[in-house]
Amino acid sequence: MKMSLLASAVLTSLVSTKAIAAPVSGVIVDNNNLPISNARIHYHGKKQHVLSNSKGEFTIELDTSGQLHISKNSYLDQRIEVTLEQPNLNIVLDAAAIESVVVYASGLHKNNMEMVSPVSVLSGDQLKNKAQATLGETLKGIPGVNSTYFGPVASSPIIRGMDGPRVKVMQNGLDTSDASRIGPDHATTTESLTAEQIEVLRGPVTLLYGSGAIGGVVNVVDQRIPTSQLDSLSGAFDVRYDSGSNAQTQALALKGGKSNFNFHFDASNRNSDNTRTPDFTFEHDDGDKEVLSEIENTFLESTTYNIGTSYIADHFTAGIFYSKLDSDYGIPGHDHGHDEHDEHDEHDEHDEHDEHDEQDEQEYPVFARMKQERTQALFIWTPHHDIIEKVEAKFGYTNYQHAEIEGDEVGTLFKNDSLESRITVEHNINKWHGVLGFHNLTSEYEAVGEEAFTPASVTKQHALFILEERQLNDVTIELGARFEDYKLTSDNLETGHGEHEHEHEEHDSKESFSQSFNNLSFSAGAVYQFAKGYSASFSLTHSQRAPSSAELLSNGIHIATGTYDLGAAYEIENETDDHIELHFEPEDIKQETANNIDFTLRKYTGNFGFTANLFYNDINDYYHQQNTGYVFDAHSNELVRADMLCCSDEEAMVVYQFNTANARLYGFELDSHYQLNNNMMVKVFADSITAKLDDDSYIPRIPSNKLGSSFKLQNQNWDFDMTVTHYLSHNRLAQYETKTDAYTLVDFGFSYYLNALGTDSTLFIRANNITDKLGFVHNSFIKEQAPLPGRNFTIGIRGDF
Numbered sequence: 001m002k003m004s005l006l007a008s009a010v011l012t013s014l015v016s017t018k019a020i021a022a023p024v025s026g027v028i029v030d031n032n033n034l035p036i037s038n039a040r041i042h043y044h045g046k047k048q049h050v051l052s053n054s055k056g057e058f059t060i061e062l063d064t065s066g067q068l069h070i071s072k073n074s075y076l077d078q079r080i081e082v083t084l085e086q087p088n089l090n091i092v093l094d095a096a097a098i099e100s101v102v103v104y105a106s107g108l109h110k111n112n113m114e115m116v117s118p119v120s121v122l123s124g125d126q127l128k129n130k131a132q133a134t135l136g137e138t139l140k141g142i143p144g145v146n147s148t149y150f151g152p153v154a155s156s157p158i159i160r161g162m163d164g165p166r167v168k169v170m171q172n173g174l175d176t177s178d179a180s181r182i183g184p185d186h187a188t189t190t191e192s193l194t195a196e197q198i199e200v201l202r203g204p205v206t207l208l209y210g211s212g213a214i215g216g217v218v219n220v221v222d223q224r225i226p227t228s229q230l231d232s233l234s235g236a237f238d239v240r241y242d243s244g245s246n247a248q249t250q251a252l253a254l255k256g257g258k259s260n261f262n263f264h265f266d267a268s269n270r271n272s273d274n275t276r277t278p279d280f281t282f283e284h285d286d287g288d289k290e291v292l293s294e295i296e297n298t299f300l301e302s303t304t305y306n307i308g309t310s311y312i313a314d315h316f317t318a319g320i321f322y323s324k325l326d327s328d329y330g331i332p333g334h335d336h337g338h339d340e341h342d343e344h345d346e347h348d349e350h351d352e353h354d355e356h357d358e359q360d361e362q363e364y365p366v367f368a369r370m371k372q373e374r375t376q377a378l379f380i381w382t383p384h385h386d387i388i389e390k391v392e393a394k395f396g397y398t399n400y401q402h403a404e405i406e407g408d409e410v411g412t413l414f415k416n417d418s419l420e421s422r423i424t425v426e427h428n429i430n431k432w433h434g435v436l437g438f439h440n441l442t443s444e445y446e447a448v449g450e451e452a453f454t455p456a457s458v459t460k461q462h463a464l465f466i467l468e469e470r471q472l473n474d475v476t477i478e479l480g481a482r483f484e485d486y487k488l489t490s491d492n493l494e495t496g497h498g499e500h501e502h503e504h505e506e507h508d509s510k511e512s513f514s515q516s517f518n519n520l521s522f523s524a525g526a527v528y529q530f531a532k533g534y535s536a537s538f539s540l541t542h543s544q545r546a547p548s549s550a551e552l553l554s555n556g557i558h559i560a561t562g563t564y565d566l567g568a569a570y571e572i573e574n575e576t577d578d579h580i581e582l583h584f585e586p587e588d589i590k591q592e593t594a595n596n597i598d599f600t601l602r603k604y605t606g607n608f609g610f611t612a613n614l615f616y617n618d619i620n621d622y623y624h625q626q627n628t629g630y631v632f633d634a635h636s637n638e639l640v641r642a643d644m645l646c647c648s649d650e651e652a653m654v655v656y657q658f659n660t661a662n663a664r665l666y667g668f669e670l671d672s673h674y675q676l677n678n679n680m681m682v683k684v685f686a687d688s689i690t691a692k693l694d695d696d697s698y699i700p701r702i703p704s705n706k707l708g709s710s711f712k713l714q715n716q717n718w719d720f721d722m723t724v725t726h727y728l729s730h731n732r733l734a735q736y737e738t739k740t741d742a743y744t745l746v747d748f749g750f751s752y753y754l755n756a757l758g759t760d761s762t763l764f765i766r767a768n769n770i771t772d773k774l775g776f777v778h779n780s781f782i783k784e785q786a787p788l789p790g791r792n793f794t795i796g797i798r799g800d801f
Contacts, residue, residue: 006073020774022063023684024082026089028070029057036093041071062086063314064384069109076100076604077111082248093654094533097609097675100600105173105199105219107208107435107467110427113604116478116539117205118613118669122144123197127262128798129240129721129749129766131192133270133300135169135218138192141725143669143687144202144613146703150560151298151332151786152245152275152366154187156180158779159202160615161665161689161702162215165548170209172218174376175441177398177418181212182454182550184781185331185560186414188370188404191304191340193238193251194266197221202669203615204543204596206521207465207480210439211545214594224253224308225319225378230257236800244768245298246790254758256688260312263410264321267305274298274330282532283486295786297330297365304372309665310378317380325372330365331404331560331723333782366411366559369403390426401612404451404559411559412449418442434468453556453565457490457549478539484519486546490527490553495570495584512586513553513569517546517591525598533605538598545592551623552589557632561781564632564639565625566657570627572639580630580639590621590660610672615665622663627736630655662694683710701779704742720747728777740783743775768792 028036035056042049043060052058060068063085075093077100082089101121102110113117119144122130126236132138136147136155163266169188177188178249192198201217209217234255240249253266274294283289309323376396402414419646424437439461446456465482490513524537545677547568554565566572569586599614631642631652639655667689675681686707691699708725729742749766769775776783 005515015148022084023059024062024089025059025085026091028052028058028091028093030093031095036072036075039070039093040071048312066384071100071102073099085669094605096604096610097606098604101197103199104221105170105201105217108433108469112710113535113602114527116527116537118598118600119204121197127192127195127198135188135190135192139198139200139218142200143671145200145777146186148317149780149786150184150782151295153298153300153329154185154788155189157218158703159200159216160667161691165212165551166545167213168213168217168397169776170217172221172224173219174394174396174422175418177416177443178372178400179402179416183558183560185368187327187329187370192266193249193268194253195220195222202613203598204541204594206543207467207482209524210461210463210484211290211486211519211543214543214545214592224306224321224323226255226262226264227311227317229260230255232256234801238793238796240796242272242792242794244789245272245275249613262312264308265306268304270300272300272443275789277787278772279371280774280787282785295332297332297367300329303329315382315384317378320375320377323374325370326595327370328367330367333560333562333785366404366406368576372398372400374398378530387429388425388427392424394422397422410449412447413449413749415446417444417487432468432470434466436466439463439465450558451559453548453554453558455490455493455553457488457553460487461485476527478525481522486517486519488546488549490549493553494555513586515589517675519544519546519591533603535602537600543594543596543653547589547592547623554658557653562653564653564655566655568623568658568660570657571694572630580641582639592623593620594618608676609799610670613669615667618666619663619665621660623658625656626659626700628655640761663691663699665689679714681712698732698734700737703779704728704730704740718750718752720750740776740778743773745773745775746770759799759801761797763797765795
């Protein structure tokens with residue numbers, strides 16, 4: 001009985017809140033003692049906030065001692081400890097040379113200048129100006145970030161030379177659960193135009209988000225579940241046209257609330273034709289050369305809509321949203337006998353063709369039909385206890401499918417159903433501020449069809465993680481660890497050359513595969529404010545990653561890349577020149593282990609500001625694809641040595657296999673700017689990446705280094721910007737790669753601000769690649785067939801109401 005009473009008392013102590021409320025008032029000014037209006041004063045641990053008035057004054061109700069977080073664009077954030085008996089506050093905000101933005105993916109609601117890990121955030125007009133149809137193309141201008149560029153319709157982010165299963169792409173803190181990390185032709189399911197901000201965390205972020213973040217994280221924040229009380233109806237719209245692909249885009253967002261209830265709705269639609277390029281010469285597999293002026297089969301038809309709602313009380317928030325995406329897009333990079341397919345409507349209407357005959361050699365352009373339905377829920381409890389600040393739970397369910405269609409038939413269908421949960425407890429214990437969490441992800445993947453190069457599999461991840469920080473005068477220390485149980489299972493695994501008839505019956509055997517891994521990650525870092533307006537951060541990270549299903553078990557034709565993909569669990573045995581055996585040997589499977597060092601130097605006050613990053617990543621058992629020197633002969637359904645083919649065969653596909661080797665990736669990133677006066681600013685940015693294996697050979701498909709500068713001129717009603725980006729020639733080549741020449745892209749934009757029909761509107765025009773320069777992306781699987789778009793103009797109008 002005594003133990004029961006004691007437990008009850010402890011529980012009551014943890015969850016109790018103080019009923020006494022007291023107002024805390026103050027004034028916010030700048031360094032010249034001038035009032036700052038519309039500064040946001042947030043009571044840490046409580047969802048409500050207030051804004052300062054035109055005199056810089058504010059009053060906020062407190063029900064316990066805590067912390068006020070004061071933020072305002074173009075000023076440095078301040079965090080102030082307050083009590084119920086707090087006298088009036090006089091808060092001075094310093095002007096920032098770097099815009100201060102809260103990073104939702106930080107785990108501890110830090111801004112971009114407080115973080116140990118290097119981070120970049122696109123938001124506001126900057127995000128709207130850079131928004132493209134794909135996430136990779138939207139982010140590729142950020143130092144250290146590039147695009148896989150499978151044409152302009154399917155491009156995912158590359159961070160410091162790493163992509164695929166090493167870069168976690170998230171939406172509001174949970175995995176997007178699409179198939180974009182399986183193959184470069186699979187587009188991401190995010191929409192940049194309706195996003196509030198996009199965060200890019202470079203380097204290992206495995207502590208919070210799992211082994212799939214060993215290279216970095218991209219988090220798309222869209223506030224589909226409102227987490228701040230909305231008192232009136234508001235919205236935004238964006239309508240634009242792009243001449244380079246005859247693209248029409250429309251986006252609309254609405255939000256509002258009343259009596260603690262809130263709602264959010266947004267929708268977007270894109271339609272475009274093939275993308276025009278400067279003239280380039282393409283050599284077909286049969287040796288014929290052709291001069292082209294567009295990337296064939298790059299049409300896009302995409303529609304999204306999302307609806308969410310929330311209930312917000314003083315100490316509790318609950319919300320849910322539902323989203324749906326339908327997208328048809330061409331998959332470029334295929335040689336179809338020089339047939340003309342300029343209009344993408346041919347994918348749906350084939351009246352001009354005879355009934356399809358399986359023996360007919362006529363081929364149709366391959367296009368993807370992607371669908372996704374996603375539901376995500378959020379629960380937040382803020383007890384305002386001395387120890388527990390916030391308990392947050394996120395749940396997401398995603399149903400995804402990607403069909404590759406040739407003519408009017410589905411050739412291959414990829415499916416993925418995933419269920420993810422994430423529960424965190426934010427706390428303060430003996431001057432340590434941190435978050436303790438549990439993360440669970442179950443993904444059921446299936447591929448059906450002739451080109452199902454990856455087998456059906458089930459991936460399960462269960463993890464515990466902790467991240468702690470402590471302030472010691474001018475130094476903030478950060479420590480973290482994560483333990484992750486990872487299990488990969490695949491039944492009825494085809495261990496031959498795919499679903500084909502073989503001369504050697506032993507290749508047709510089916511097996512089951514199951515493997516568990518324990519991934520351990522930990523980090524230690526610190527941020528040192530060594531002078532006013534300057535900081536330096538240093539971090540050491542140890543991360544482990546289990547190989548993905550594609551890296552281990554691939555065995556088949558990858559139609560989009562025109563290759564035969566083979567996983568690391570297979571072994572090619574060349575018994576004789578005309579007899580090659582393929583064996584399934586999954587006994588020696590290794591985890592990928594990365595040891596990363598990051599150093600960041602920032603200057604964030606005054607007219608001159610910069611962020612400079614240096615990094616070194618030493619990775620053991622790095623999984624990568626290499627050309628094996630073999631090809632898959634579709635006529636004989638056999639693997640043969642490439643030099644043994646008697647003649648050029650259009651249906652012979654190069655065999656790329658995943659192998660492991662120790663690797664080193666190192667380089668730097670620079671982002672700086674100088675405010676010439678109140679109206680003009682100049683920026684300089686650059687990045688460099690070197691990626692080598694332990695035999696001193698280069699890792700395949702590493703992005704070219706870039707160097708650029710931009711100029712921005714602002715006036716009261718308009719602004720102008722111009723950016724020049726130079727991509728250096730790439731001659732540090734892996735085996736079978738070809739040199740990529742240097743090129744320079746010149747872009748400019750003009751925006752005019754007006755008040756029309758009761759809305760704050762912006763008329764804009766942007767010109768990309770104004771010099772019509774021919775440029776090829778070195779890291780693209782289809783580099784020779786898909787150059788960058790030529791000169792194109794985007795005109796449009798966007799507004800808020």
